Amino acid sequence: MEINFQNIKVIGFDADDTLWVNETYFREAEAMFCELLSAYETANKIDQELFKNEIDNLPLYGYGIKAFVLSMVETALELSNNSISNEAIQKILDIGKEMLDKPVELLDGVETVLKTLSQKYRLILATKGDLLDQERKLEKSGLTKYFHHIEVLSDKKEANYAKLLNHLDIEPKAFLMIGNSLKSDILPLVNLEAHAIHVPFHTTWAHEEVKASETNGKQYITVSSLLDVLPLFKE
Template sequence: MEIDYSNIKVIGFDADDTLWVNETYFREAEAEFAKLLSKYETPNKIDQELFKMEIDNLGLYGYGVKAFTLSMVESALELSNYQVSANVIESILSIGKDMLNKPVELLDGVEEVLENLSQKYRLILATKGDLLDQERKLEKSGLTKYFHHIEVLSDKKEPNYSKLLNHLDISPSEFLMVGNSLKSDVLPLVNIKANAIHVPFHTTWAHEEVSEEEKNGKSYKTINSLKKLLTILK
């Protein structure tokens, strides 16, 4: 079934791994972390325990590099039975700081797409994570001028999006969300009768993965490049 986007007035864009590279840096950091803890456990076990720690801490720390760094520190303590050295803890903190200082690498076609669509639609940035870090990345990206509104959400679930649409004073049918995560950027929107377009990134955090059952019967479009928005939203 062809999806009609003629009623769209506002387009929301996810930030990490939709506009710029992000998850790749987390995978690199996890590999560094596993090396630091290699005397205590296997890389696979270290990855598993770190992921469990991140999920356990989500309600307290939220998302982003700082939360990830705290989870690495906690995992190091537990995996080492509290024998890990101060030098290793310092190295873990350095991993986190290096992540926060990464350059912002825009994905292919991002500025071209935003420049074109901003002439016809109201664009907003709707992302989750640490406020300070996301503001820093947006400033470094040079994309601020294209967005009418910036929203850093504590999470991306149906109530979060409904509250956002109420704030924007638009109906769900007038809103389109574009992002790389089915769990965060697509399915919640479809569930509240808004529109969504999925632009997959080559790496996905395990927490963002969804089952075939969750996707079944949901109406959304998947494209392999952000540039294809320009042909869909003529």
Template sequence: MNTNYEHIKVIGFDADDTLWVNETYFREAEDKFADLLRGFETKNKIDQELFKKEIDNLPTYGYGIKGFVLSMVEMALELSNYTISNQVIEQILNIGKEMIHQPVELLDGVEETLKQLSSKYRLIVATKGDLLDQERKLEKSGLLDYFHHIEVLSDKKEVNYSKLLNHLDIKPSEFLMVGNSLKSDVLPLVNIKANAIHIPFHTTWQHELVNENNMTSKNYRTLNCILDLPKLLN
């Protein structure tokens, strides 16, 4: 396990569920959606089918609330055999609008940590999702002044991170990524010889789950809270 961070010059932060609450709102939206369609299927079946639809639609819609809403609309049409009412479709759209207008709730210790680290490191945001939505959340978060660069990626794979580091002229050995997803924020960085720290969130989208027991190596650190990050680096 790499525990030597003395060469780190740039720290990248995931946004959703690393800097602020996000996945909680998706779980609440799924519950509301299942309640709307309870006359057609069980909640468990609706949840399963919606997840499949989201994954099928990722290449078309990408990540974020808007793609999620479109997947809900498609799922409602299919589960109802295209008999769903216009009123229910409108309610589904309203679920999405409620998600978009949720307040930005910073996670504990985020601003304190960024303030400490910004005096020593160059900080960037490397997140994925809908560009407009992420820009809105960043603006409302009050955190923009801590970051030298904001990057909203279409995906978080090795090639995406490599292009970002090349664009910003950052050596992988000098870069540390911090995020809540092993699949998106940790493993791709380990694979390109960069550094990564995992800070789990209490709920994770099924698509982002990775079984740590099946991993052959663990060349990263896991922290319980972002407040532990400055202490680790110092």
């Protein structure tokens, strides 16, 4: 697909696994959780039950580390038939605290891309997750200065984006979204007749995966790294 970049006025960026590492830390935490519960079930079964609880709890807890920790505690209680020790529960809480205290590891070329594009376009950050945690990561990242607006969304569906674009008085055809998730960052914008560039990350949460049939006929660009975005904007 070709994008008429002359019409683009505002560029949106996802945060987690687009600007900085995120999903890798969740996979590491899951491995520690499976080891902690290894006396009760196989790692595969633990993963399945944890994922089920995460999805069931999304309407209540939303996204982010705190929601993940609550789902781990619930899963531990269920798989142990409520016999899990207080010490094990404390270890689960510690896993969550360690995740919250992780350094913000920027992906290759992030600051170069933001600095370059911010000179010509209005940039916004559109991410989902826990508000406090996302604010913390953004502050640690040192990237706040590049964004005209920052929005932490409860979800990233068409309705959420439509509300955001309307609030900021942005025409969909003048908006370009850049992110790693086809489900959250690309397809909803394409369906709104905005533009999108997909920058895949090597690890994707199962909830964010889409079937090939869902992308059929959808017009967006895929690049291998964020730095590959810059040549697309050259006139």
